[in-house]
Amino acid sequence: xxxxxxxxxxxxxxxxxxxxxxxxxxxxxxxxxxxxxxxxxxxxxxxxxxxxxxxxxxxxxxxxxxxxxxxxxxxxxxxxxxxxxxxxxxxxxxxxxxxxxxxxxxxxxxxxxxxxxxxxxxxxxxxxxxxxxxxxxxxxxxxxxxxxxxxxxxxxxxxxxxxxxxxxxxxxxxxxxxxxxxxxxxxxxxxxxxxxxxxxxxxxxxxxxxxxxxxxxxxxxxxxxxxxxxxxxxxxxxxxxxxxxxxxxxxxxxxxxxxxxxxxxxxxxxxxxxxxxxxxxxxxxx
Numbered sequence: 699x700x701x702x703x704x705x706x707x708x709x710x711x712x713x714x715x716x717x718x719x720x721x722x723x724x725x726x727x728x729x730x731x732x733x734x735x736x737x738x739x740x741x742x743x744x745x746x747x748x749x750x751x752x753x754x755x756x757x758x759x760x761x762x763x764x765x766x767x768x769x770x771x772x773x774x775x776x777x778x779x780x781x782x783x784x785x786x787x788x789x790x791x792x793x794x795x796x797x798x799x800x801x802x803x804x805x806x807x808x809x810x811x812x813x814x815x816x817x818x819x820x821x822x823x824x825x826x827x828x829x830x831x832x833x834x835x836x837x838x839x840x841x842x843x844x845x846x847x848x849x850x851x852x853x854x855x856x857x858x859x860x861x862x863x864x865x866x867x868x869x870x871x872x873x874x875x876x877x878x879x880x881x882x883x884x885x886x887x888x889x890x891x892x893x894x895x896x897x898x899x900x901x902x903x904x905x906x907x908x909x910x911x912x913x914x915x916x917x918x919x920x921x922x923x924x925x926x927x928x929x930x931x932x933x934x935x936x937x938x939x940x941x942x943x944x945x946x947x948x949x950x951x952x953x954x955x956x957x958x959x960x961x962x963x964x965x966x967x968x969x970x971x972x973x974x975x976x977x978x979x980x981x982x983x984x
Contacts, residue, residue, distance in 0.1 A: 701957075702950040728814040732807060734774045742767040768797035781807060829935035833928040840881035844890055852876075857898060864963030866902065867912050870895050871955045874917030884921035884929050888913045905969035915958040919951040 729735070742763050749759035772779060772793040782805050783792040799805060802822045809815040844850075856873060860866040870891055878887040892913055899909045921929035925941040934941050961967055 699950065701953055705949050725811060725814055725817075728809055728811040729818075732809055732814070732818065733778065736774065739770055739774065742770055764801060768801070771797065771800075778807060826935055829931045832926065832931045836882035836926065836928050836931070837885075840877075840883040840886045843881050844886055850890070850894060852880075854894070857894065860898075862963075863902065863904065863965065863968060864959070866895070866898065866904075867908070867962030868959045870909065870912045871916035871959055874913055875920050875955065878917060878921050878924055878927055882924070882927045884918060884927065887917035887921060891917065900971070903971050905971050907969055912958055912962075916955040919954050923948060923951055 745766055746759050746763035749762060750756070776789070779789075779793055779796040782796040782800055785792065785795055787795075800820065800822060803824050804821045805819065806815070807818040809818060856869045860869040873891040873894070874887045877890055878884065881887065881890075892909065895909055896906070899906065921927045922933045923941065923945050924930045925934065930941045933944075937944070
């Protein structure tokens, strides 16, 4: 994380910005002209963060944030509500139409600045359908691959060649990345290698947290770098940025598996299973 922070600091200090400060100010003015922006609008994201911290169900947290966001839009953005609703009736009817339309279908808020107009356009749940189809197909494919034993068959020969701690961690990391690419699902990239290598780690006296950390550093963080992976497809759909565009800036995701493997070969932060001493008779020297 510190390496990533240094890289981003260097980019921030030395890279010439693609957009001038004047353009950014113009964009901000355009957004302010279209919306009533005040501190109370932070209630919706603050509620979502609070529910996540308190371990509420993710769907419940997101739904609560969406509902509160809709209520805040009705209160603070009456002009926008009328534009999005695009119909006739009293304000209660227009509010309901606008909130449902914003959540489900495409909306476009007129703005003289083309960048702001593009930024203020959204596709709601309709825009996520292609991503959802891809996720369903990827999960189905990955499930079939695991059920018939293809993933295990491909990766098991690697276990036999992992003779040292470093090579074992490197093999585990490579297996997670490989399954992320082939099975296209982060869950399988964590569960399958976890099951495969758990006994091997234990036999070699390596604590379970070594396996957990390797799966996290290689399986979890690299999934967003693969366009057809469920995570990569979701991020690209939500952010509206193609995976290949944001990938060069994912320094943490790229460096993390490398550091894990390096730590394994250098034997840094490698926890060992403590040797049990209970029940062993003490030797009394006379």
